[in-house]
Amino acid sequence: MADYHFVYKDPQGPSTEWDDIQRKLGNLPPKPPVEKPAPWQPVPDPGKSKQWIDSKSEEELHELQDDLDLDEDSRFLEEYRKKRLLELSEVSKSAKFGSLIHITGSDFIREVSRAPPDVWVVVHLYKDGVPECQLLGQCLEELAKKYPATKFVKIISTDCINNYPDFNLPTVLVYNNTNVKATLVGLHHFGGKRCTPEDVAFTLCQVGPVLGEGSSSEAIQQKVRRDFIEKIISRHEQDKSDSEDD
Numbered sequence: 001m002a003d004y005h006f007v008y009k010d011p012q013g014p015s016t017e018w019d020d021i022q023r024k025l026g027n028l029p030p031k032p033p034v035e036k037p038a039p040w041q042p043v044p045d046p047g048k049s050k051q052w053i054d055s056k057s058e059e060e061l062h063e064l065q066d067d068l069d070l071d072e073d074s075r076f077l078e079e080y081r082k083k084r085l086l087e088l089s090e091v092s093k094s095a096k097f098g099s100l101i102h103i104t105g106s107d108f109i110r111e112v113s114r115a116p117p118d119v120w121v122v123v124h125l126y127k128d129g130v131p132e133c134q135l136l137g138q139c140l141e142e143l144a145k146k147y148p149a150t151k152f153v154k155i156i157s158t159d160c161i162n163n164y165p166d167f168n169l170p171t172v173l174v175y176n177n178t179n180v181k182a183t184l185v186g187l188h189h190f191g192g193k194r195c196t197p198e199d200v201a202f203t204l205c206q207v208g209p210v211l212g213e214g215s216s217s218e219a220i221q222q223k224v225r226r227d228f229i230e231k232i233i234s235r236h237e238q239d240k241s242d243s244e245d246d
Helices: 019-024 050-054 058-064 068-072 077-094 105-113 131-146 197-207 219-245
Strands: 007-010 013-016 100-102 120-126 151-156 172-176 179-185
Touching: 013 019, 100 131, 105 120, 105 151, 105 172, 120 131, 131 151, 131 197, 179 197
Parallel strands: 100 151, 120 151
Antiparallel strands: 007 013, 120 172, 172 179
16 A cells, blocks of 8 residues: 655655645645746956956056956957047147156256246156165156156255265155255155055155146056056057967
């Protein structure tokens, strides 16, 4: 004789054959429906747009510079390129300098103190053979190229100030409209021995619009992102050129 009360389990839960018969006769409520998970769907790729780049922090951007997948997605590059060309055109109109200029003591009044009132001047006091001066000098050279409307000069410390002590090197003086706006003694103001051009730019922006109108910490962050995009564009174009040559 069959055991109608043997308990078994199915996706709808435990039951017996007797209960199943009673459900068919309408004496018991039907079993609850089986809960099924929603079918899997891949998350749509929003693409590597400028907004995607803007959402990244400076550290994340540095980590992404070697991400080869970025080269395969160039949907936003052409639009960004046109915008960037327009920006470069505007910058070129105001470009006056563009390099770290070496001056002597006799040049100081003409090149620094008497600079036009709308020009910010960054003065690097240095000496050859001082590693910290060399590091800061490299950062300032790069910033001079990126911000050609700002005047960057360097002068041997003792040519600028007699008997200026070497332990104060490097020193940066910031001038505007004949006035000293800041005196920054030592590399620690710029992040120490691991300082980067971005670190130096951040510090200068705390003084005022040294790097141009609208320059701020946020503007520097945006420029870091922009430089990152330009590296991707350059690499993309190089790969495209190499493939055409092949």
